Amino acid sequence: MENKQPNSSNKPKKYYKKKKPTNNKPVNEPNNEVVTDVSSEPKKVVKYKPRKELGRKPVVKEQNVKVYSLGGLGVVGMNMYVVEVDDEIIVIDAGVLFADDDVHGVNYIIPDFTHLVENESRIAGLFITHGHEDHIGGLPFLLQKVKIPTIYAAGIAVPLIQNKLAEFPDIEYNLKEFTSDDVIEYKNTSVSFFRTNHSIPDSYGMAIKTKYGYVVNSGDFKFDFSPLGHMSDFHKMTRLGEEGVVCLLSESTNANIDEFSSSERKIAETLDSLFHQIEGRIIVATFASNVYRVQQIIASSIECGRKVIVFGHSMEKTIEAAIKLNYIEAPKGWILRARELKKIETEHVTILCTGSQGEPLAALSRIAAGTHKQIKLLPDDTIIYSSKPIPGNEQFINRNINKLVHAGAHVIKNNPLTDTHTTGHASQNELRMMLSFMKPKYFVPVHGEYFMLRKHVKIALGLGLKKENCFVLAPGDVLNINNNGATVIKDAVKASDVYLDGSLSDVDSNVLKERRKMADEGLVSATFFINKKKEIINKPIVTLNGFSTPDKADELILMLSNKCVEIYNNLNKDNSNISFSALERQIANQMYQFIYNKMDRKPLIVVSIKKIR
Structure with a gap:
């Protein structure tokens, strides 16, 4: 008997019976109806389950x-x-x-x-x-x-x-x-x-x-x-x-x-206009790190035929860095060192300096005070503040402006009319x-x-x-x-x-409190010299700092010196074994109370006891 391979075309076909749309659903949309297999062998009826019922969502690990x-x-x-x-x-x-x-x-x-x-x-x-x-x-x-x-x-x-x-x-x-x-x-x-x-x-x-x-x-x-x-x-x-x-x-x-804040381009136009109008030397103070502004000042100066002299360490360093990155551009010989100031006529120079915030050691502050070694104010100088006061600096800035005006200089600050800063x-x-x-x-x-x-x-x-x-x-x-x-x-x-502080060392908060106290209320110091028997040799040396007017100082020193002796003798008599450090503290406390009751002042009091052998 011939062994024949079954014809695949004779196999029973499986298909999904199409249903008429119900409840306005599209024909091809999955639904929960029974799926029927019409092959010769009976098949299991499978109910369609929506995806969300098939299993839980994967748990995403919490991130803190x-x-x-x-x-x-x-x-x-x-x-x-x-x-x-x-x-x-x-x-x-x-x-x-x-x-x-x-x-x-x-x-x-x-x-x-x-x-x-x-x-x-x-x-x-x-x-x-x-x-x-x-x-x-x-x-x-x-x-x-x-x-x-x-x-x-x-x-x-x-x-x-x-x-x-x-x-x-x-x-x-x-x-x-x-x-x-x-x-x-x-x-x-x-x-x-x-x-x-x-x-x-x-x-x-x-x-x-x-x-x-x-x-x-x-x-x-x-x-x-x-x-x-x-x-x-x-x-x-x-x-x-x-x-x-x-x-x-x-x-x-x-x-x-x-x-809305102004654009830097608007400030560039203002500076161009001012530089064309001003006769005599121009001194501009701005932030050293405001590179765009520094570039504008240099560009306006060059356009008016003015060489730019830079004063201030931070300003010099920033300009050097900006030139390397092409943020500041100027022909060779137009940005000069401070030592070259004397070689240029005043009407052909712009001095670019730090000190826009009234910093005591900055170039403009020293110019205003008359202590700058290389720059002395001239009657036709114009000082332009291309900056805005940082909150808290107004007092220092105004102090400098008063000095500059008193010396005869013309000062231009940023305001709605001048627009020298944004x-x-x-x-x-x-x-x-x-x-x-x-x-x-x-x-x-x-x-x-x-x-x-x-x-x-x-x-x-x-x-x-x-x-x-x-x-x-x-x-x-x-x-x-x-x-x-x-x-x-x-x-x-x-x-x-x-x-x-200036040495870049941490300053303890207690030290700051003492400094504030000295600044606000003054300092009283008393130095005792005693012998082996703890007896006072002469009277204590009392000094006053920021505490009294000169005409009343001698009278006050005598009174405080006598009071120191009185307090010392009483404490030493009551407790002869008391240590020097404890004695110093108690004298300071009693002196503080005495001064407060007598004069309504709260100075910092320093007491020192030295034993003479």
């Missing part, structure tokens, strides 16, 4: 994201922000704050780095938004305490950081340059960048990727639609918003200013634009005093953000973001101010 500041909240300066993604720490900026005059003997204020010291092994990298001192000035002090794997900076910030760290030869560091297209990858996160406009080139915002969306730090920014440098990267900003921003940290410096910070409408681009779920205003931060929150609320999703934090407060939402843990991280 923490956002906090070690500096930059409640002040304009000392910026340092931290984003933690699980066990990795991303640090943004390491700035310094210049101390006010009421913090006696203190030059700089920096954040307390204790938290970073204790968590050094978790630090993934440090990212610099731009090259201003309030963002890079704390780097040397940070690197003396904490080992940072890599510091990332862009453009002109790189040589500015290198110049700064060159003054600290013992510091080892790893500095890499990033561009706007770079993405720095880590185990739990990545960091990308977007360009912004500011008063210094190569300013950037940062986007840290998390499972909940991006944590974005805006950096310092404004929206200049005709900038001298690159345009802001609007495309990247809007794309971040579309992909999802879980938290936005946005600067708040100009949150109280409603008008801000590098976003006003209210620009802040609204940033919020609209990013569309954050949570919002943390940064980089400003508290009235600025709260005003920024009002702006955000006006755009529809929920009040419970806006957080005005203090340094050390932690915003914790996870699957359950966002919560604030108060004072979770150690964050305080560290004061540095």
Whole structure:
């Protein structure tokens, strides 16, 4: 019998019986009807199950994201922000704050780095938004305490950081340059960048990727639609918003200013006009780090046939760095050193100097005081302030202006008529634009005093953000973001101010209190000389500092000296075994009470007992 292969065409066909549409459903849409097999053998009836019933969704591991500041909240300066993604720490900026005059003997204020010291092994990298001192000035002090794997900076910030760290030869560091297209990858996160406009080139915002969306730090920014440098990267900003921003940290410096900030090009036109009108020598004071402004001043000077003489160490260093990167351009021989000032006629020179904020040792302050070795004011000099007073500096600036005018100089300040300065910070409408681009779920205003931060929150609320999703934090407060939402843990991280004096050493807070007390109430010191029997030899030497007018000093010294002897004898009689240190403290306490009761003053009192052998 012939063995034949079965003909496949004779096999029974399986097919799905098409049903007529029911309940207005399309014919091809899956439904829960029975699927019938019409082959010869009976088949199991299978009920169709929707996908969601087939099994659970895969569980996504929770990610812990923490956002906090070690500096930059409640002040304009000392910026340092931290984003933690699980066990990795991303640090943004390491700035310094210049101390006010009421913090006696203190030059700089920096954040307390204790938290970073204790968590050094978790630090993934440090990212610099731009090259201003309030963002890079704390780097040397940070690197003396904490080992940072890599510091990332862009453009002109790189040589500015290198110049700064060159003054600290013992510091080892790893500095890499990033561009706007770079993405720095880590185990739990990545960091990308977007360009912004500011008063210094190569300013950037940062986007840290998390499972909940991006944590974005805006950096310092404004929206200049005709900038001298690159345009802001609007495309990247809007794309971040579309992909999802879980938290936005946005600067708040100009949150109280409603008008749109002027373009740098408008300032260039103003300077050109002024330079063509002014006869005689021009002295311009501006921020050394305002590279675009420095370029405008140089360009206006060259157009009018004026050589530019640069005064100020920071100004010289910034110009050198900017020339190398082609941000400042000038024909050879037009930017000169200070020593060449004498060789040029006054009507053919522009002096470019530091001191726009009234800093005591800056070039303009010394010119105003008549103590500058190379520059003496002339009757036809014109001084242009191409800057805006930083809050708290008005008194020092006005003091210099009065001296300059008294010496016969003509002073031009920024005002609505002259327009010699524009801000590098976003006003209210620009802040609204940033919020609209990013569309954050949570919002943390940064980089400003508290009235600025709260005003920024009002702006955000006006755009529809929920009040419970806006957080005005203090340094050390932690915003914790996870699957359950966002919560604030108060004072979770150690964050305080560290004061540095002229020697760049820490100044203890108790020392500061004593200095304030001396400045406000004066100092009284009393020195006792005693023999072996603890008897006083002659009367104590009492000195007064900032405590009495000269005509009454002798009378007051005699009274206090007699009182010191009386207190000493009483204490020594009651307890002959008392130690010198305890005796000094008790004399100081009783002298303090005596002076307060007698004169209603609270001076700092220093008592010293010396034994003569």
